[in-house]
Amino acid sequence: MAVAGMLAGIISCGAEQPPQQSAQQAEPAQQEQAAQPQKEPVQPPEPAAQPQEQPAQPPEQAAQPQEQPVQPEAGVEEPAAQILRPSRIFPHEQLDYAVTSWVGNAATIAVNVGPQCLTEDGAPAHFVTYTINTVGLMSRIYIIRGRVTALIDAETLLPYEYAENVKAGVGITGGSIKRIKLEFDRSENLLRYYRAERDRRPIAFRRSREIPPDTHHLSSLLYFFRYYDDYEVGKEITVPMSDRKRDFHIIATVLREENYVTSPGLSEAAYVLEMDTDFGSDAVRQTSLTVWLDKREHYPVRLDARTRWGRISASLVRRTVTENDAPADEECRDNPSEI
Numbered sequence: 001m002a003v004a005g006m007l008a009g010i011i012s013c014g015a016e017q018p019p020q021q022s023a024q025q026a027e028p029a030q031q032e033q034a035a036q037p038q039k040e041p042v043q044p045p046e047p048a049a050q051p052q053e054q055p056a057q058p059p060e061q062a063a064q065p066q067e068q069p070v071q072p073e074a075g076v077e078e079p080a081a082q083i084l085r086p087s088r089i090f091p092h093e094q095l096d097y098a099v100t101s102w103v104g105n106a107a108t109i110a111v112n113v114g115p116q117c118l119t120e121d122g123a124p125a126h127f128v129t130y131t132i133n134t135v136g137l138m139s140r141i142y143i144i145r146g147r148v149t150a151l152i153d154a155e156t157l158l159p160y161e162y163a164e165n166v167k168a169g170v171g172i173t174g175g176s177i178k179r180i181k182l183e184f185d186r187s188e189n190l191l192r193y194y195r196a197e198r199d200r201r202p203i204a205f206r207r208s209r210e211i212p213p214d215t216h217h218l219s220s221l222l223y224f225f226r227y228y229d230d231y232e233v234g235k236e237i238t239v240p241m242s243d244r245k246r247d248f249h250i251i252a253t254v255l256r257e258e259n260y261v262t263s264p265g266l267s268e269a270a271y272v273l274e275m276d277t278d279f280g281s282d283a284v285r286q287t288s289l290t291v292w293l294d295k296r297e298h299y300p301v302r303l304d305a306r307t308r309w310g311r312i313s314a315s316l317v318r319r320t321v322t323e324n325d326a327p328a329d330e331e332c333r334d335n336p337s338e339i
Contacts (some may be wrong), residue, residue, distance in 0.1 A: 010042050088125045089113055089154055096318040097297065102284040102310040106138040109314060116154055117332035124154040125332055128219065132166065140171040150219035151332060157223040158214060159184050179203055182217070182244060193244050215242035221250060225291075226298040231271050233257065241277075250277045252291075260292055260301055263317055270302075308314065 018108060033170055033276055099107040114127040122295055129149045134142065146166030150159050162182040169175030181194040181203055191211045194203040217222055224239055239250040255272045275289040292302040303314045 026224065040170075041144065089116075089128075089152065089157070092319045092322040094318075095316060096320075097314045098317050099312065099314045103137045103141065105136050106312070107132060107134045107144065115330075117330050119151070119153075119160060119332050125151050125153055125160060126154055127332065132217075142169070143171045143175045144168045145175070147175075148219065150217065152223060154219050156214075157216075157220060157227060158186065159217045159220040160186075162217055162219050168218065174228045184211070184215075184217070184242070186213070191242055193242070211242040212240055212247055215240045215247065218248075222291075222300055225252070225273070225293060228298070237273075248277055250275055255290075258292075262301075268301075271295055271298075 007136050016103070032282055046149045076285065093113045095111045097109040098105065099109060110131045112129045112131070114129070116126055119125050122125045126153075127149055129147055131147045132144055134144045144166060146164075146168075148162065148164045148166065150163075152159050153276070158275050159182075161184065164178060166182045167175045175219040179196040183192040184190075185192065190208050190227070192208040193206045194205045195206050218241070221239065225237075228237065233254050233256055237252045237254070239252070239311045241248050241250055252273045252275045255274055258272055259267045261269045265273055273291045275291060290304045290306075291300055293299065294301055299316075299319070301316045305312045
């Protein structure tokens, strides 16, 4: 379970796309441009002998109207600017991975990025849901079925909360349902832990602990790498992490660049990173990871985990991006993985 949970967290992805200017953001610019021609007609009445000197002056005069429209409309546009803050996560992206191990085909993992929504504090965020299902012989040995979901800030890429609703256990027993929730309080630098004692009971608060500021979780780790833009062979990257029990670091080294083959059969470039950590758990202390990130958009195309149980690999088989048809000012409702 620990390894599969780790894979689910590591494979979390939100596609990085260049921030796009919304229609509401474009309106002030159009208003400013429209305001400029209104003041230009004031100058033409001057003598025709000076037209060669005047072209240098209109840009200075046009610079003043650009500041004036902002003041009277500031009270109207401030909420929109907060709602439509540029997102580093491309909404409505799904990535499908096939997981293999020593038993052959072991599991499937689907990562779905939901549309932008607003937290209680008005910050834009995205729900990212990972659906995990073991298949074939692996399901008979050890079953893992369910989903985990993280609510991630659209700008900082840090997690607000993480919820897990997964059935896991020895295959012949059918497993048992595990339901937990983590809340990251960024204002107080606290992590709150919730858990359900039994399958059908509601989750209840268990304890909280202090955490360092601006720490990631496994579910948000690759969003950090998606937007990181200073890759260089030989460079070492350190990411602070917080989990239920402890704080730790992920140390990633950029090994090399190499080509990989996409599902349509095209050759693309990738960065190859090696990650080392204990992942906050003795069960996976001997685990090391090698991750292939698409060089252009930095989404993971392959992951190899070398564990004491053997190698586990996850390979991207399909990437689907659709348009965001949800309003940007919709509130972030209950976590999809929380029941």
